[in-house]
Amino acid sequence: MTSIYIAEDQEMLNSALSAILDLEDDFQIIGSATDGQRALQQIVALKPDIAVLDIEMPQMTGLEIAKQLRDIEQNLKLIILTTFARKEYFEAAVNTNVNAYLLKDSPTDKLVKTIHQVLAGETIFDPVLVSTILSAAKNPLTNQELKILKEFSVGKSTQEIADTIFLSYGTVRNYISSILSKTGTHSRIEALNIAKKNNWI
Amino acid sequence: MTSIYIAEDQEMLNSALSAILDLEDDFQIIGSATDGQRALQQIVALKPDIAVLDIEMPQMTGLEIAKQLRDIEQNLKLIILTTFARKEYFEAAVNTNVNAYLLKDSPTDKLVKTIHQVLAGETIFDPVLVSTILSAAKNPLTNQELKILKEFSVGKSTQEIADTIFLSYGTVRNYISSILSKTGTHSRIEALNIAKKNNWI
DNA sequence: CTAAATATATGACATTTGTCATCCTACTTA
DNA sequence: TAAGTAGGATGACAAATGTCATATATTTAG
CATH class of the missing domain: 1.10.10.10 (Winged helix-like DNA-binding domain superfamily/Winged helix DNA-binding domain)
Known part of the structure; x- marks a missing residue:
């Protein structure tokens, strides 16, 4: 049984994902929060196997949470789930060694599948994201x-x-x-x- | 059995809501789309009992869809589901006689409950929304x-x-x-x- | 009907913004 | 060492922007 924590500030998506993931036989949602600070505290306290983190949240971003968790919890698998394909976010996530980076523009099946892959040791980056990043007009400004x-x-x-x-x-x-x-x-x-x-x- | 159609452009939320509502004994999801145009066509063709509409979508907004549907489908119940409490949206929705206006900052339970209330003939406006609208700094511009x-x-x-x-x-x-x-x-x-x-x- | 409010327009003025040519200094690099 | 080159600075000019006082119809409200 895999324990999962969800940090997502949009209540509707948060509760929907919690319900859906909890339906999977081998998954168990052990908590969720709609702000970053509370999420970090609870993840440290509850020690889930997987943390699904939205980036833009009040109090603290998912990237900051990931960074802090990386230092203290080696076994914890981190999945970033966000709306936009922003280069800065992506680079920060890669540098923090997150286990997956998924866009909300994917169906829930994909999230479920990704969690399984991450548990199997794989690292997953949404292909749409990667190509968007690569094709984005390079910033010409110094x-x-x-x-x-x-x-x-x-x-x-x-x-x-x-x-x-x-x-x-x-x-x-x-x-x-x-x-x-x-x-x-x-x-x-x-x-x-x-x-x-x-x-x- | 109540048939429901979902128009929501964020794939993750779309699929999550579809799955959750479909789990309810008396609900049946008969279709969903991630853009407004397709949503309108399918709703006209499939004639669901309930249409859950996001406002900001590609091609056509949920408010435009609602307006067009109001003219041709009297029995159809319309539920607007959106992120922000914007006065203009709210006013447009009220003028279109939608049956409910809910924020994504509510849990899925609330959506389920709202659908039941709408089926019972009630009209539901998210109280958070209403108070936000009333307290918002009034636009002083002509x-x-x-x-x-x-x-x-x-x-x-x-x-x-x-x-x-x-x-x-x-x-x-x-x-x-x-x-x-x-x-x-x-x-x-x-x-x-x-x-x-x-x-x- | 009159007074007040609206919507539009001008002219004049001070500042700010956008554009350029040029200059200086500290570093690279061929 | 000489020729770049990057970062920073000046001065000068034209154009755009922001501010005001004022004017004239047209509506609206009392």
Whole structure:
């Protein structure tokens, strides 16, 4: 019998998955939470065989939970279950040595199958995810440019950005000009829309 | 026996709900889709007793489906199942006379219960939703201002906005100035962030 | 019917933004 | 060592943006 813990902040999906997995003869749901902090505490306390973790949750993300658990629980198998194929998430997950990374855009059968495969020692990455990552428009922005993009995404003015990252006013404007040129746009809002669409921020 | 159709674009939740509802003795899932167009066609063809509709789906939203179905299928009970408590959605749903409006932030039990209540002739609005709507910061923008906000949210310049909605350049700038003043900001990006946070767009 | 509110428009002004050419300095690298 | 090259900075200019005062119809409310 395999014990499973579910961390998923959308109550409907959380309860639905709990019910479905619990129906499997060899699975037993021993707990679930809709926020990250509680999930981490309970997983440490209950020591399940498998933890299914959503990434975006209140309090603490599934990736943070995975990272902390990796250090203290060697046997625990970690499965990340999330909505979007974001490169940053994926890389973080790979670096944390999670056992599987699945998209919510898969049917529940797939989750069940994945759990079985993980128990058998396999590591599973959703193929849709992998191809999305590989085909995604590569972010052409430098670190500095990305930092500045994030600054003006919250509405800061050039001067405010210059003050927060300790660059001159003119330099910040040069970077912004470069961002606009690389994104093929002529205004901050357009550049932001491009960046969001391509998951650069 | 009650026949149910599910339209929900997130495959994991779709399959999970299908499985769970099908387990109920008196329910039978007769179909499901992950896009709006296909859902509408199949619902018309299969004539279920209940249609559970997500709002945000590719091709066609659940609200559009509900509207079209209301005209041709009087007996069909419509249940809207969605993530966010948005005033516009809620109002549209009420105007379409849907039989229930439930948030995904409820457990599956609640959905099952709601279906039974709807079958008994009741109309159910998620209480969390109703209180959220009532307490939400009221949108202070006029229709024209909102229209202009949406225009510059996609990155259009003042002149481009003026051209698309047939107003003078100066008038558009006045409206934008008014938007900034009402949102307590001094730039379009800040105003956009406020508007998004409060679900005005 | 009048007063107030709306929707639209202008002109004028100060700031901010976007674009460019150029410059300096510290590192690589051929 | 000389020629790049990356990161940062200036100054100058045009265009866009944000702010205000004001004006004129048109509606709406009292």
